[in-house]
Amino acid sequence: MIAKQLSIFLENKSGRLTEVTRVLAEGGINLSALCIAETADFGILRGVVSEPEKAYQLLKENHFAVNVNDVVGISCPNIPGALAKVLQYLSDEGVFIEYMYSFANGDHANVVIRPSDMENCLRVLKERRVELLAANDLYKL
Structure with missing residues (x-):
């Protein structure tokens, strides 16, 4: 019932979203659902992935600011x-x-x-x- 969701903070610059999806793809992680909210300076990608803990670690290792929420x-x-x-x-x-x-x-x-x-x-x-x-x-x- 309770699932883990990633919240990834992204600078508003070209290619940043591509980097997130590349890291997940290279880790064999599927992005099942997502939404992106943005402000003038940054965006937040909220997403449900196939392996939340593994995705969290991979994103941290690749210097992304990421949180896990229920x-x-x-x-x-x-x-x-x-x-x-x-x-x-x-x-x-x-x-x-x-x-x-x-x-x-x-x-x-x-x-x-x-x-x-x-x-x-x-x-x-x-x-x-x-x-x-x-x-x-x-x-x-």
């Missing part, structure tokens, strides 16, 4: 309103979403969520019978 993965129907329903469950229980990203996979959407309160988030999702993705399944997407 996230939760869910799967919901890929139809209008399905995500809104899940987010309403969380909102009603006071769970703040720090960030999230998603990707469609046929008739389902896979969503990666970083909640402010992981324990409460998981409780709500389980009580409402939201389909949780096992960490290993998320790493293989």
Whole structure:
């Protein structure tokens, strides 16, 4: 249920994203899901990878600033309103979403969520019978 996600800080300069993907590729690590947020000076690549601990070590060895964070993965129907329903469950229980990203996979959407309160988030999702993705399944997407 709880998966490890990498947050990699990147300078806003040409080729930096290429370097990250090259390091991961050379290490045999697959990047399953990602999003990039940027400011004027730097960007943050948040990603789920096939082997988070190995990826962390490789990126550190290659002088990248990287952190590992806990996230939760869910799967919901890929139809209008399905995500809104899940987010309403969380909102009603006071769970703040720090960030999230998603990707469609046929008739389902896979969503990666970083909640402010992981324990409460998981409780709500389980009580409402939201389909949780096992960490290993998320790493293989």
